[in-house]
Amino acid sequence: MAKSIDISDVNIYYGDFLAVEGVNMTIRAGAVTAFIGPSGCGKSTFLRSLNRMHEVIPGARVEGKIVVDGQDLYDPGVDPVAVRRQVGMVFQRPNPFPTMSIYDNVLAGLKLNAGKMKKSAADEVVERSLRGANLWNEVKDRLNKPGMGLSGGQQQRLCIARAIAVEPQVLLMDEPCSALDPISTSAIEDLIHELKNDFTIVIVTHNMQQAARVSDDTGFFNLKATGEPGHLVEFNPTKKMFANPDDPATEAYISGRFG
Numbered sequence: 001m002a003k004s005i006d007i008s009d010v011n012i013y014y015g016d017f018l019a020v021e022g023v024n025m026t027i028r029a030g031a032v033t034a035f036i037g038p039s040g041c042g043k044s045t046f047l048r049s050l051n052r053m054h055e056v057i058p059g060a061r062v063e064g065k066i067v068v069d070g071q072d073l074y075d076p077g078v079d080p081v082a083v084r085r086q087v088g089m090v091f092q093r094p095n096p097f098p099t100m101s102i103y104d105n106v107l108a109g110l111k112l113n114a115g116k117m118k119k120s121a122a123d124e125v126v127e128r129s130l131r132g133a134n135l136w137n138e139v140k141d142r143l144n145k146p147g148m149g150l151s152g153g154q155q156q157r158l159c160i161a162r163a164i165a166v167e168p169q170v171l172l173m174d175e176p177c178s179a180l181d182p183i184s185t186s187a188i189e190d191l192i193h194e195l196k197n198d199f200t201i202v203i204v205t206h207n208m209q210q211a212a213r214v215s216d217d218t219g220f221f222n223l224k225a226t227g228e229p230g231h232l233v234e235f236n237p238t239k240k241m242f243a244n245p246d247d248p249a250t251e252a253y254i255s256g257r258f259g
């Protein structure tokens with residue numbers, strides 16, 4: 001089930017380097033939220049803090065609160081592996097496991113999380129996830145073929161199927177279309193529309209048209225100055241952000257005057 005995410009006073013560090021400072025926002029359940037902003041302002045860093053992937057880099061840490069379903073993900077008692085199950089992630093480049101079949105790729109996260117499953121239950125998860133990722137009709141007759149044999153767009157939908165197979169509450173997408181052609185991009189954007197019925201979706205995109213097409217809310221990140229940390233300049237419904245932004249820096253960015 002989709003959940004909202006309440007973020008308060010989040011600072012994100014790489015060692016001593018403060019990369020992102022003072023973020024406050026509420027990401028709505030069952031909506032698509034896009035993060036936009038110039039290169040290096042911390043969009044991906046912030047996204048990775050939402051499922052505790054940031055801290056896998058040595059010396060990296062997060063301050064502040066990120067609350068999903070009443071639970072602060074950074075509470076000392078919380079298991080980061082459980083967080084990553086609850087908050088799934090899809091990356092810029094499709095990354096199916098190269099030696100695994102399409103079928104096993106879909107189940108890869110579940111097998112790590114839930115041990116051995118019955119074949120009938122596994123079949124059911126594979127079909128549901130591939131249907132959910134709009135890929136079933138294209139692959140149902142070759143489930144035992146390698147995932148790497150699919151086109152780039154199909155591989156990305158396979159990675160989405162793998163992410164939704166574990167039934168997360170939130171799905172993070174870091175520029176999921178940047179390695180794809182326009183037709184595959186359009187297929188992923190259609191899919192994002194459908195997935196938001198079941199998952200809270202957060203997407204980082206460099207493409208402002210894409211943010212305008214797929215998202216309900218948008219966060220604009222920027223650097224105050226070179227060498228300063230990234231920060232959230234404005235967070236608003238996407239329609240408002242693109243028609244009538246609150247901040248002159250947002251206006252300058254979306255009208256193409258910098259970034």
Ligand SMILES: Nc1ncnc2c1ncn2[C@@H]1O[C@H](COP(=O)(O)OP(=O)(O)OP(=O)(O)O)[C@@H](O)[C@H]1O
Binds near residue numbers: 014039045
């Ligand atoms: N592994 C790392 N170690 C140290 N600094 C890092 C690391 N990854 C990112 N940074 C720094 O953190 C800041 C934010 O980077 P990040 O990749 O989050 O920005 P971004 O807005 O997603 O950029 P882009 O749009 O180019 O992907 C940058 O100054 C970057 O150099």
